[in-house]
Amino acid sequence: MATYKVKIWRQSGPNANGHMERHIVKGIDGDMSFLEMLDHLNEDLEEQGKEPVAFDHDCREGICGACSLVINGQSHGPETTTTCQLHMRSFEANNISEIDIEPFRARAFPIIKDCVVDRSGFDRIIQSGGFVSVNTGNAPDANANAVPKTDADTAFDAAACIGCGACVAACKNASAMLFVSAKVSHLAHLPQGDAERRERVQSMVNTMDEQGFGSCTNYGECEAACPKSISTDNIATLNREFIRSKIGPTT
Numbered sequence: 531m532a533t534y535k536v537k538i539w540r541q542s543g544p545n546a547n548g549h550m551e552r553h554i555v556k557g558i559d560g561d562m563s564f565l566e567m568l569d570h571l572n573e574d575l576e577e578q579g580k581e582p583v584a585f586d587h588d589c590r591e592g593i594c595g596a597c598s599l600v601i602n603g604q605s606h607g608p609e610t611t612t613t614c615q616l617h618m619r620s621f622e623a624n625n626i627s628e629i630d631i632e633p634f635r636a637r638a639f640p641i642i643k644d645c646v647v648d649r650s651g652f653d654r655i656i657q658s659g660g661f662v663s664v665n666t667g668n669a670p671d672a673n674a675n676a677v678p679k680t681d682a683d684t685a686f687d688a689a690a691c692i693g694c695g696a697c698v699a700a701c702k703n704a705s706a707m708l709f710v711s712a713k714v715s716h717l718a719h720l721p722q723g724d725a726e727r728r729e730r731v732q733s734m735v736n737t738m739d740e741q742g743f744g745s746c747t748n749y750g751e752c753e754a755a756c757p758k759s760i761s762t763d764n765i766a767t768l769n770r771e772f773i774r775s776k777i778g779p780t781t
Contacts, residue, residue: 531556532621533627534554540583543643561617561618561619595692596694597612599632599645600632600635608626638698638706639695639698655710659737677721687760688713691712692758693709700751702751703747706741707752708764714734715768715771731775735768
């Protein structure tokens with residue numbers, strides 16, 4: 531069992547001043563997840579009559595993308611995974627006993643409380659075009675729409691994005707290009723998405739700008755921080771789709 535010195539961000543509300551708060555967390559097993567360590571911290575705080583730390587979580591299976599923390603300066607921590615799938619043995623192996631925990635930092639991700647941020651800007655980007663607006667009816671036969679394997683593989687890889695926002699938090703410009711490009715690339719490589727591809731890319735890019743996300747300068751930290759290994763090749767696809775949408779209808 532290990533003991534950790536934790537310095538965690540506390541902020542009572544969106545308009546309140548925040549500060550880093552120090553705690554000692556004892557009895558942490560290496561097989562605990564990082565969120566279980568935070569649960570342990572909150573149990574200690576509640577026993578002391580103090581308010582527990584608010585942080586995002588949901589499935590705790592690395593699927594939903596809800597967990598969103600910057601741990602020792604890295605989105606989701608020292609491993610390329612979601613926070614809920616980060617285990618405390620990673621810190622043991624590297625002899626790390628002090629942990630700084632902050633919320634995702636981006637103008638487009640305003641803090642709600644403590645380490646909880648508002649990522650609804652992603653939802654508004656999806657609502658603006660990240661869908662196929664057709665009446666699909668019953669599920670079609672698997673071979674009803676022939677899709678080349680390379681396109682199917684590319685679309686599947688892009689669709690793996692869970693919208694956690696680690697790319698935004700890792701980017702020095704707080705850009706959402708990797709997230710938006712994954713959604714655009716996913717549908718651009720499928721025949722079902724072809725009918726709206728021109729309007730989709732323009733609407734999603736415009737909404738991304740309206741939500742206050744920064745510009746991409748090809749720094750590459752977004753791909754390095756992504757727990758689903760979304761490739762920056764999708765950003766090239768997004769740029770091509772955007773240019774095509776400006777010069778005329780797609781063919």
